[in-house]
Amino acid sequence: MANKSVSDSVVNERAQHFLKALIERYIRDGQPVGSRTLAKDTGLDLSPATIRNVMADLEDMGLVSSPHTSAGRIPTITGYRMFIDSLLTVQNLNNQEVERIRKELMVGGDESGDVLKSASKLLSGVTHMAGVVTLTRRDKNNFRQIEFLPLSDRRVLAILVTEDGEVHNRILHTHRDFTRAELDQAANFLNKSFAGYEMEVVRQRVLQQLNDARDHFDQVMTQALTMAGEMVNASENKEDCVIAGQTNLMEFAELSGLEQLRKLFDAFTEKREILHLLDQFLDAEGVQIFIGEESGYQLLNGCSVVTAPYQVNEEVVGVLGVIGPTRMNYERVIPVVDITAKILGAVLKKH
Amino acid sequence: MANKSVSDSVVNERAQHFLKALIERYIRDGQPVGSRTLAKDTGLDLSPATIRNVMADLEDMGLVSSPHTSAGRIPTITGYRMFIDSLLTVQNLNNQEVERIRKELMVGGDESGDVLKSASKLLSGVTHMAGVVTLTRRDKNNFRQIEFLPLSDRRVLAILVTEDGEVHNRILHTHRDFTRAELDQAANFLNKSFAGYEMEVVRQRVLQQLNDARDHFDQVMTQALTMAGEMVNASENKEDCVIAGQTNLMEFAELSGLEQLRKLFDAFTEKREILHLLDQFLDAEGVQIFIGEESGYQLLNGCSVVTAPYQVNEEVVGVLGVIGPTRMNYERVIPVVDITAKILGAVLKKH
């Protein structure tokens, strides 16, 4: 019994070795790989017939499959999964490449948006796939200052500045015109009362004051509070998501089902879905790989997503990664995503 | 002599009639149209042989060409040109359709950006091609107000509001920290001095004051002026360009040269080139049609662009249109673009 199990595990080890070789080959050439090819590929000196036996086993285990009787084998999703989880040998990037990434991210300029753009361009450029970077608005984005400017026709321009220097603006409709003085007064009140508070706190206080004092409170103030409330609400669910290099995906034959490609592109311009997808990996540690089919996401059939969260000051603020065909060169893409996440965090740290 | 010339012109008129029928047919079916088909298509009761003679003439004139000996004829670029310039019979939209467009543009919300987005979505939706709307920043965008907020590390957030309620903000680097009071003082000065002036005037005055008084002028003020100058510069060359429905273009077989499609999509995400292209039509009156090849623009081979400038308060503020395959239904697209331009102008008028 013990013997059997040992023998089994030995077989499995070799089988895994073959699986690895097969997938690596398939990733390189994109074509079903047969026993003869595989025999040459692995270092071991075995005949095609032997390989065939092993491949039959792998097929039984559901790790590979053949498109038709007389073609080679291609990895299945579960095959990829095993490959990714335990067979992969990631090549570390050499210093030169790391430096190149660092340099490209440095140039971005001060605007944090620019850096994200650089990052996604970088990812897409290096991997020849689509690069994507998200920045999740952290909720600790505190209230700093608000200004109101009268426009014509009972409209007021409200400008809200948060502690970290982001500016939101919005046009508000009021039911009468306000003078400059009235608006300044309202703004002053809000600024004095709430400067430095968390957005959520501001929102709640505003609502509360609205309820407490609806009747006798100064009319301007009421309006102002409503405005501020609206503003804060609006500035809440805003997340950045910048994508680059979508068109790289057109090169890949396996995604060339036109309908497929189209849906993918629509999702890219819509962004919402992509954002939602990547947000799942916010809490994950390090590089995560996600094979499209695994989640029944029709959209991502034939695709894989390689992501890593990145953090500034110990805190995760976003996730970045690449989207490409499942048949991608993970051994190279993984370290690229990994390093980029680390460097992006570092670059953002010095604001 | 006179007889000959009259006879010639008669022939030409009929030839044009055939050209029109041929192009309309080709636009419908996308396939070379032969003499037999064309004979049935035109009202006139002529035999295919006659049609063949005329088609041979058309080919001599360079208006049509045949892909190979035994295929029908397809229009050449110059053929399209003649069709568009003088043969086209545009169908006016019925009231119902006009209403639909108006309604869809109304819902957009107040933000002018939203309306542009609706417009381009509308265009792409109705025509099943790519819709694009540009908004050229009109230079009469007057200075209204500026605010400075101190950030950490010698950085200052400047917020510039223009008369029509647009908000620009930017982080400026200074060579020392400023207090809140200093910044307020500077802002007050600028606001008093320049409120209501044209941006360009502001810019020049600022530069002038900088030169006049570089030595003895209050340090804060100098900084402030520089800031304002930078800001104004920055807010200048900003143009909006919103594109929708790019992926519609994937449907068209004639554009399906992957390389072609890819370049097109890259141009769409880059936007710069598209913007430049459309700006050419700012001064044109009414609907303009542009056939890709005509300008040697490799990018637009096989494409046509149908555009119209739109105006609010008698002044042209942008251009909108659709991009699609040269083989598109001009007779329908033209009125759609035309009406949309008019309605968009009207909708924007009431801010």
Added chain:
DNA sequence: AATTGGCACTCATTTGGATAGAGTGCTAAC
């Protein structure tokens, strides 16, 4: 017991006609 060579078999891809069909150009007749 694992490995191997041999062999029959399967199936996708390629190849090379042969054929049908669409359409033209030309000529002669109306």
Added chain:
DNA sequence: GTTAGCACTCTATCCAAATGAGTGCCAATT
């Protein structure tokens, strides 16, 4: 000026045969 007829040209389609890559299985070998 128009038309019918005819020869000719090309493309697209279909089919059959050949090719070749690869498998599965069995019997022989180590």
